[in-house]
Amino acid sequence: xxxxxxxxxxxxxxxxxxxxxxxxxxxxxxxxxxxxxxxxxxxxxxxxxxxxxxxxxxxxxxxxxxxxxxxxxxxxxxxxxxxxxxxxxxxxxxxxxxxxxxxxxxxxxxxxxxxxxxxxxxxxxxxxxxxxxxxxxxxxxxxxxxxxxxxxxxxxxxxxxxxxxxxxxxxxxxxxxxxxxxxxxxxxxxxxxxxxxxxxxxxxxxxxxxxxxxxxxxxxxxxxxxxxxxxxxxxxxxxxxxxxxxxxxxxxxxxxxxxxxxxxxxxxxxxxxxxxxxxxxxxxxx
Numbered sequence: 001x002x003x004x005x006x007x008x009x010x011x012x013x014x015x016x017x018x019x020x021x022x023x024x025x026x027x028x029x030x031x032x033x034x035x036x037x038x039x040x041x042x043x044x045x046x047x048x049x050x051x052x053x054x055x056x057x058x059x060x061x062x063x064x065x066x067x068x069x070x071x072x073x074x075x076x077x078x079x080x081x082x083x084x085x086x087x088x089x090x091x092x093x094x095x096x097x098x099x100x101x102x103x104x105x106x107x108x109x110x111x112x113x114x115x116x117x118x119x120x121x122x123x124x125x126x127x128x129x130x131x132x133x134x135x136x137x138x139x140x141x142x143x144x145x146x147x148x149x150x151x152x153x154x155x156x157x158x159x160x161x162x163x164x165x166x167x168x169x170x171x172x173x174x175x176x177x178x179x180x181x182x183x184x185x186x187x188x189x190x191x192x193x194x195x196x197x198x199x200x201x202x203x204x205x206x207x208x209x210x211x212x213x214x215x216x217x218x219x220x221x222x223x224x225x226x227x228x229x230x231x232x233x234x235x236x237x238x239x240x241x242x243x244x245x246x247x248x249x250x251x252x253x254x255x256x257x258x259x260x261x262x263x264x265x266x267x268x269x270x271x272x273x274x275x276x277x278x279x280x281x282x283x284x285x286x
Contacts, residue, residue: 116140
C-alpha cells in the first residue's frame with residue numbers, strides 16, 4: 001500500500017472555513033475565531049480519515065506573482081480579505097506550527113505553483129491528495145495525485161476519470177479549456193463567444209490549444225473569427241492558467257512527516273479558546 005501525503009491549499013481552506021461558520025463564534029476576549037475553528041475541524045478530520053505520513057500547508061505569498069506582471073488584470077476582480085479574517089491568520093498558522101506542519105510560500109508564485117511542484121516531486125511509493133476548493137488544480141490530477149474538495153457530508157474526490165467525466169477533457173487540458181472559455185474567478189475573459197461546449201468540441205477535435213490555433217482557418221462562425229483575431233491572447237490565457245510544476249522550492253519530505261505528538265496543539269487550542277478533540281493517528285512508526 002502506498003503512503004499518503006496531504007498537501008493543503010491554505011487560503012482556499014481558510015476562506016472556506018470563514019464563510020462556512022458565522023463570525024459570531026468568538027473566544028472569551030471577543031475575538032472572532034470562526035475561520036480558525038472551521039480550519040481546525042477540516043484539518044483534524046483529514047488526519048483522522050486519511051492517516052497521512054506527510055502533511056504540508058501551502059499559502060500564497062503577499063507579493064505579486066509573475067502572472068500579475070504578464071497580465072495586470074489577473075484576479076483584479078477579487079475583493080480584499082475581510083479584516084476579521086485577516087486577524088485570524090496568525091492563529092491558524094499557530095495551529096499548523098503546533099502540529100509541526102510546514103508552511104510553504106514562495107515570492108513571485110502562487111500557492112498552486114508550489115503545490116504543483118510538490119506533486120511532481122513526491123517520495124517513492126507515495127500518493128498525494130491536494131486538499132482545496134480551487135478547481136484550477138484539477139490539471140494536476142494523475143495516477144498518483146488526487147484532488148480532494150472537502151465537504152461536511154462527503155468529500156469530493158477527483159481522479160483522472162472523474163475530472164474527464166465532469167469537464168469532458170483530460171486533466172492536462174484544463175488550461176487549454178480555461179484559455180478558450182475563460183475563468184471569471186481569475187478575471188480571465190477567454191475568447192468571445194467561445195463557451196464550454198465549443199471549447200470542448202474543439203479540444204476533442206484537435207487535441208490542444210496550439211493545435212486548434214494551427215488549424216484556426218477551419219473554424220466556422222463568429223467564434224472561429226474571434227479566435228483567429230485573438231491568437232496571442234489565447235496563448236497568454238493558457239500561460240496564466242497553467243500551474244507551474246518547477247517552482248524553485250526546497251522541500252525535505254522528512255520535515256513534512258506528520259507528528260504523533262499533539263500535546264503542543266492541545267495547549268495552542270486552549271490559548272485560542274477552542275475546545276475540540278485532538279487528531280488521532282495510528283500508533284505506527286513514522
